[in-house]
Amino acid sequence: MTDMLLTGFPVAGDANNVFPPLRPDQVAIGMPASTNAGNGHVSPAEVNKALNCLTRKTDCGSYATHGTWPALRGLMTWSINWDRYSDWEFQKNFDAYFG
Numbered sequence: 001m002t003d004m005l006l007t008g009f010p011v012a013g014d015a016n017n018v019f020p021p022l023r024p025d026q027v028a029i030g031m032p033a034s035t036n037a038g039n040g041h042v043s044p045a046e047v048n049k050a051l052n053c054l055t056r057k058t059d060c061g062s063y064a065t066h067g068t069w070p071a072l073r074g075l076m077t078w079s080i081n082w083d084r085y086s087d088w089e090f091q092k093n094f095d096a097y098f099g
Helices: 002-007 044-056 080-085 089-098
Strands: 009-011 014-019 029-031 075-077
Touching: 002 044, 029 044, 044 089, 075 080, 075 089, 080 089
Parallel strands: 029 075
Antiparallel strands: 009 014
16 A cells, blocks of 8 residues: 555556556554554564565565655554564664654
8 A cells, every 4th residue: 555655556447537646755554562452463573574575575475566756754553552562563663764
């Protein structure tokens, strides 16, 4: 989905109605901070792969992005309290990634 936002896409397949690409500074990927925070948690290792794919075009597996966005810096959690409970795993991992 992030690749789509950064690339732009035809809405409902209509080439005459295109959602324009957003700049990397306009996009934030959001997720739960830990398994305790509820559904949708993704391990930091898998998020790192997705970030590598979007920013470096590595670790993409069989997916081919439509570009590379090294300036992508938007990552957030809506469950900071659960990150604290999990010894700041989210913060530590992604501070190190973007540091």
